[in-house]
Amino acid sequence: MSLKSYSRGRAVHVMLVYTGGCNGCDIEIVNCILSPKFDAEQYKVFLTWNPREADVLVVTGPVTKHNEQPLREIYNAIPEPKAVVAAGACALMGGVYKNCHGDIPSEEIAGPVDNIIPVDAKVPGCAVRPQDIVAGLVSALPLLLNAD
Amino acid sequence: MDDNKQNRTVIEAEIPMGPVHPAALEPYRLRLFVEDEIVRDAEMTVGVNHRGVERIMEGLPVEKANSLTEKICGICSNSHIWNSCRTAEIALGIEVPERANYIRIIMEELERLHSHLLYLAHGNEVLGHETFSMRLFYIRETVMDLLGMIGGNRVQYGSAVLGGVRPRCQLDEMRLQKIREGMDLIEEKVTAFADRFVSDPMIMSRITGVGVISSKDALRLACSGPTLRATGVAKDLRTDMPEYDPFEFDVITQDDGDVKSQLLMRVFENFEAIKIIRQAVRDLPEGPITNRSWEMQDTPITKSYIEVPRGTLYHSYALEDGRVRNCVIRTPSMANIGAMQYACIGHHITDAQLSVVQCDPCFTCTDRAIEIIKI
Numbered sequence: 417m418s419l420k421s422y423s424r425g426r427a428v429h430v431m432l433v434y435t436g437g438c439n440g441c442d443i444e445i446v447n448c449i450l451s452p453k454f455d456a457e458q459y460k461v462f463l464t465w466n467p468r469e470a471d472v473l474v475v476t477g478p479v480t481k482h483n484e485q486p487l488r489e490i491y492n493a494i495p496e497p498k499a500v501v502a503a504g505a506c507a508l509m510g511g512v513y514k515n516c517h518g519d520i521p522s523e524e525i526a527g528p529v530d531n532i533i534p535v536d537a538k539v540p541g542c543a544v545r546p547q548d549i550v551a552g553l554v555s556a557l558p559l560l561l562n563a564d
Numbered sequence: 565m566d567d568n569k570q571n572r573t574v575i576e577a578e579i580p581m582g583p584v585h586p587a588a589l590e591p592y593r594l595r596l597f598v599e600d601e602i603v604r605d606a607e608m609t610v611g612v613n614h615r616g617v618e619r620i621m622e623g624l625p626v627e628k629a630n631s632l633t634e635k636i637c638g639i640c641s642n643s644h645i646w647n648s649c650r651t652a653e654i655a656l657g658i659e660v661p662e663r664a665n666y667i668r669i670i671m672e673e674l675e676r677l678h679s680h681l682l683y684l685a686h687g688n689e690v691l692g693h694e695t696f697s698m699r700l701f702y703i704r705e706t707v708m709d710l711l712g713m714i715g716g717n718r719v720q721y722g723s724a725v726l727g728g729v730r731p732r733c734q735l736d737e738m739r740l741q742k743i744r745e746g747m748d749l750i751e752e753k754v755t756a757f758a759d760r761f762v763s764d765p766m767i768m769s770r771i772t773g774v775g776v777i778s779s780k781d782a783l784r785l786a787c788s789g790p791t792l793r794a795t796g797v798a799k800d801l802r803t804d805m806p807e808y809d810p811f812e813f814d815v816i817t818q819d820d821g822d823v824k825s826q827l828l829m830r831v832f833e834n835f836e837a838i839k840i841i842r843q844a845v846r847d848l849p850e851g852p853i854t855n856r857s858w859e860m861q862d863t864p865i866t867k868s869y870i871e872v873p874r875g876t877l878y879h880s881y882a883l884e885d886g887r888v889r890n891c892v893i894r895t896p897s898m899a900n901i902g903a904m905q906y907a908c909i910g911h912h913i914t915d916a917q918l919s920v921v922q923c924d925p926c927f928t929c930t931d932r933a934i935e936i937i938k939i
Contacts, residue, residue, distance in 0.1 A: 434590055436613030439928045440638020440719035442589065443682065447708075450685075450694075451701035482612040483591060486584045512635050513615045524616055543638055543719035 421561040424471065424497075428461045428560065430553065431470035433490055435529075437477030437511075440543035441504035445474055448546035456550055467493040471560055472553060475529045478506040478513045484526040491533045497563035499556035502529040503549060505542040576604070579913065583612045589686070590927040594920065598913055606908040606916070608901055614931040618891045621881075626652050626860075627726055629888040633879070634722040636893065637929045639682065642675045642715075643872035644893075645722035647879045652726055655866035655883060658858045663851045664728035665807055666844045667735060670743070671714065671723040672872075673837040673844070677750065678707040679873035680790075680830040680837075683924050687827055690921045691770060696761065703753045710746045713739060728854030740845050747838050747845075758831045771823040775907040775919035778821055785902035789875025791923045794829040795821035801871035810847065811840050826922040860886045874924050875899060895929035 430449065434442050448454040449463045464470050467490045479487055491500070505511040507529045516522050529535055536559055539552035577598050583591040591612040597605040617636050621629040633648040634641045646668055653660060660668075685700035708718050715721025716732050723733040735743075761767060777787070779795040792799055793816060800815040802808045816832045818825035860883070867880040875896025882889045900923045907919035 433584065434613075436591070436615055437928070438635050438638040438641075439590070439926065440641070443638060444719060446589075447701060447704075450689075450698055451705060452698055453702060453705045477613070478615065480613050480615065482583065482614075486591075490584065512620065512632060513617075516616055516620055524614060543717070545718065 417561075421563070424560050425557070426460050428472060428553070428557065429464040429470045430456075430461060430472045430474055431464055431467055431490070431494070432474045432476070433487060435475060435477040435483040435487055435507075436480035436525075437504060437506045438543075441476040441506075441541075444543050444546055445476070445503060445549055448549045451546075454546045454550065456553070461553060468495065470494050470498070472499045472501060472556055473533075474501045474503055474549075474553075475507050475533075475535075476502075476504045478510045479526045479529060479532055480524055481526050484532060487529075487532055497560050499536045499559045500529070500533055501537045501539060501552050501556050502535045503539040503541075503544045503552065505540065508538050508540060511542065588917070588920075590925070592925075592927050594916070596908065596913065596916055601913050603908045603911055603913060603916055606905045608905050608920075610901065610927055610930050612931070613928060618893060618932070621888050621891045623887050623889070625886055626883060626888055629881075629891070630724070630726065631722070633893070634720050637895070637926060638719050639679050639926055640675060640872050640874065640877075640929070641720050642671050642722050642724070643870060643877055644879075646672060646724045647868050647870045647872075647877050649724040649726050650870065651866050651868040651879045651881060652883065654868055655863040656858055656861065658727050659855055661728055661852050661855055662849045664853045664855075666810075666848050667729045667733055667853065668724055669807060669811070670735070670841055670844045671711075671721070671729075671733070673841045674707055674711055674714075676837045676873045677834055677841075678704055678711065680834050681707065681754075683830050684827060687823075687918075687921055690918055691767060693767060696757070696767075699757060703750060703757065706746050706750055706753075710743055713742060725854065727856060727858060728852070731853070734853055735848065740848065743841065743845055747841055751835065751838050754831065754834050758828075761831070762828075768824065771827065771918070773820075774823045774911060774915045775826075775922050776820065776822045777903055777907050781906060782821065782903060785906055786899050787875070787903045787923075788896050788899045789871070789873070789924075790829050790833060791826065791875065791900050791903055794818045794825040801869060801876050805870060808840075811843050813840050823918055823922045826924075865890055872896060874926060874929075893932050895926070895932060897924070897926045897930040898932065900925070901930065 449456045537556040579596040582593040593609040595607040630648045633644040681704040685697045688696040711721045712718045723729045782795040863883045865882040878894040881891040904920045904923045908916045
């Protein structure tokens, strides 16, 4: 294990981006990191709101048109190596908002997160359970640790 | 040189925040116009996360539309599905069994507990006191477990269906016992938290006299819910709702209208919610939980107002062949936007975020406009 991957594994910073879901997933993610019951901080996983110090980007919600550009900019601002976790049914396949306008191209939803930025791990659920979020974050960790 | 010094004009600086900003959990745009670090004017724009649930509900069978309203908000999902069912029940004249009503009240008050505890946790995080925030998240877990036990899901746990509650939400003796134990635990922990919170001089000096809204202004800005009651106006829609007739509870008010009143308001409302849940568990009547003997018919636009954790929620729609038409939803955070802007004005720039958070914003609920405003 190189020094870089050792130090990266000791401080995984998670950034949460909210792109128009219902708030349920977001609170569960904050809950799973801050709440003493799940407490991801004991595994050296920290919540941050600054893309420049983030390692893992957690995206929730079907990306609305207004949020498409900010999401791209946030993704580009995160330094390499980075991992993207899409959490929740909306982020994975659009959820209940997918067929918002039927067959007509939607004016409001820019589609699931896959359409906009590459996704490394997917966490299903509506809303996601904290246990699943921890599992999803762990499954994305090799991307960070094995990068040189 | 001297001329320039005398004739200089103070340039009004603008500090824009958002739509994605580290200090704000949810996307919204806040423009602060500052002069010597004092906020002179504030402007809030919402609409970034408009998805158009009403548009999807249009033309759906009413049962499907009811369950879709749950997806409007992840914090107060039960109140949306309850009010949507209530609209159709008023329109079709469906009588809800008494036991179903009690179970709905228990779910709604549990939701009030978790929403207020989340508000307090978020407020303490914005204050900069992360220990209190973690403590409140820990207390909230008890409520989430109870909601998960009754509704089957930790977040989208809506209990109401047309004419009653889901069979999954039936309360047996084991569940009632767990609710009783949970209420005892929460009351003990929230009391301990409130004592420590009030006796902390650092926190009190940070929040006293910040973000003041007077009762006159709160009425003028048409605030609703705890935000209005914290300014001293005793207005609670629960006192007018027939569902709450069997229960005894007090309408809590605070006097000052600053952040301290808003935070303490939620602490005291938690005790009232615990009181209502205990009465409901004690007096839970026997009988069926769903009334299936009703007939679908066309109805004109029907309105329904209920009191939810953040204020007054409004749903209205007409029924045509069992399908929803002309759906309009108005959420309490929409009414409180004026208060959020107003509370920032006249205070230091560092208090602006706290002044917004004190009104308990929920922007997923709020983005209900039919026409999107260009930002």
